[in-house]
Amino acid sequence: MFLFLVCVIFACGSEKKSSDRNMKKDLKQVVDGSKIYKRYCVSCHGMYGNMGTSGAFDLTKSALTIEEKVGVITNGRKLMTAFKSTLDEEEIKAVAEFTESLKRK
Numbered sequence: 713m714f715l716f717l718v719c720v721i722f723a724c725g726s727e728k729k730s731s732d733r734n735m736k737k738d739l740k741q742v743v744d745g746s747k748i749y750k751r752y753c754v755s756c757h758g759m760y761g762n763m764g765t766s767g768a769f770d771l772t773k774s775a776l777t778i779e780e781k782v783g784v785i786t787n788g789r790k791l792m793t794a795f796k797s798t799l800d801e802e803e804i805k806a807v808a809e810f811t812e813s814l815k816r817k
């Protein structure tokens with residue numbers, strides 16, 4: 713019985729490791745906020761965050777915290793579309809963090 717358990721644990725263990733590795737790979741792609749920004753946000757906010765198509769907020773002047781940005785991106789605001797059905801939490805967080813880098817430029 714003990715041996716059996718050990719086998720099960722080992723089997724699970726190695727399986728988990730390989731799926732963890734895959735997860736990490738996915739995560740790495742997912743967490744690239746600049747890619748997400750270029751794909752979904754540039755059309756309104758522009759490459760540098762200040763293009764302002766359809767009244768888009770100048771992100772270089774945004775005073776929102778990451779949490780507040782996550783809120784705007786998740787649920788949208790006025791003309792800005794909500795991204796909760798397009799992006800997952802991780803992606804929204806990553807792109808919110810990316811917009812911080814626009815500010816410093």
Ligand code: HEC
Binds near residue numbers: 753768781808811
């Ligand atoms: C359809 C055009 C459009 C797209 C696409 C868009 N936005 Fe916006 N965004 C807007 C508009 C318009 C506002 C201003 C909303 C308002 O006046 O309340 C805004 C506001 C914001 C704000 C709030 C800024 C502040 O300080 O109040 C953030 C952050 C933001 N957008 C980030 C993003 C990110 C990140 C993406 C890509 C995932 C994105 N937006 C895609 C139009 C867009």
